[in-house]
Amino acid sequence: SYVLTQPPSVSVAPGQTARITCGGNNIGSKSVHWYRQKPGQAPALVVYDDSDRPSGIPERFSGSNSGNTATLTISRVEAGDEADYYCQVWDTSGYHVVFGGGTKLTVL
Amino acid sequence: EVLLVESGGALVQPGRSLRLSCTASAFTFDDYAMHWVRQAPGKGLEWVSSISWNSGTVAYADSVKGRFTISRDNAKNSLYLQMNSLRAEDTAFYYCAKDMRPGIGLRPLFNYWGQGTLVTVSS
Numbered sequence: 318s319y320v321l322t323q324p325p326s327v328s329v330a331p332g333q334t335a336r337i338t339c340g341g342n343n344i345g346s347k348s349v350h351w352y353r354q355k356p357g358q359a360p361a362l363v364v365y366d367d368s369d370r371p372s373g374i375p376e377r378f379s380g381s382n383s384g385n386t387a388t389l390t391i392s393r394v395e396a397g398d399e400a401d402y403y404c405q406v407w408d409t410s411g412y413h414v415v416f417g418g419g420t421k422l423t424v425l
Numbered sequence: 426e427v428l429l430v431e432s433g434g435a436l437v438q439p440g441r442s443l444r445l446s447c448t449a450s451a452f453t454f455d456d457y458a459m460h461w462v463r464q465a466p467g468k469g470l471e472w473v474s475s476i477s478w479n480s481g482t483v484a485y486a487d488s489v490k491g492r493f494t495i496s497r498d499n500a501k502n503s504l505y506l507q508m509n510s511l512r513a514e515d516t517a518f519y520y521c522a523k524d525m526r527p528g529i530g531l532r533p534l535f536n537y538w539g540q541g542t543l544v545t546v547s548s
Contacts, residue, residue: 350534350535359541366534401469405535407531413472414462415472416470416471
């Protein structure tokens with residue numbers, strides 16, 4: 318089955334850039350979606366189809382996807398960005414949704 | 426504003442059954458695929474099941490296949506998850522989620538989520 322690998326944690330100072338990776342075999346051939354989950358809340362979509370943003374998500378959130386790694390980039394990080402972030406793909410060969418294990422973003 | 430409200434979560438003994446419901450509002454329910462995603466306390470997200478707009482296509486995680494059944498009633502704007510032969514490892518918050526893109530088939534992308542309902546499987 319298809320596996321997505323994320324670092325358990327990423328730390329960044331306010332105002333800096335956070336990069337959260339999502340590794341998978343030839344993930345560049347798939348559409349990757351990213352979700353943010355703050356404590357006690359349901360997840361929320363922040364980037365879809367590798368690099369598109371839903372309405373209401375600031376331009377500070379961007380994504381890329383190539384080869385075996387997709388990346389969520391958060392520019393000018395704010396305290397309110399502190400959350401767990403998950404990547405997700407649709408594995409058409411197994412007809413399964415796959416989530417990464419999640420990355421906890423800590424704003425120092 | 427799109428609203429998804431899950432219900433039916435409870436404390437249940439191993440081997441028993443439970444049916445979850447999700448009531449949707451503020452969008453054309455029968456235009457969109459719908460999904461269930463769960464999250465064990467303190468753990469990551471785990472996809473459970475998806476159903477296309479017309480119930481013609483369904484998909485299940487291996488961990489629940491043969492035990493859980495997803496269904497929908499478009500006339501009632503409702504999504505369901507029938508859970509049989511429950512196990513301790515099924516303990517989780519269960520979220521109902523709406524697909525972002527209308528149309529046939531499944532290409533799951535979750536743009537709205539409910540607040541979740543807690544299922545606890547324990548003797």
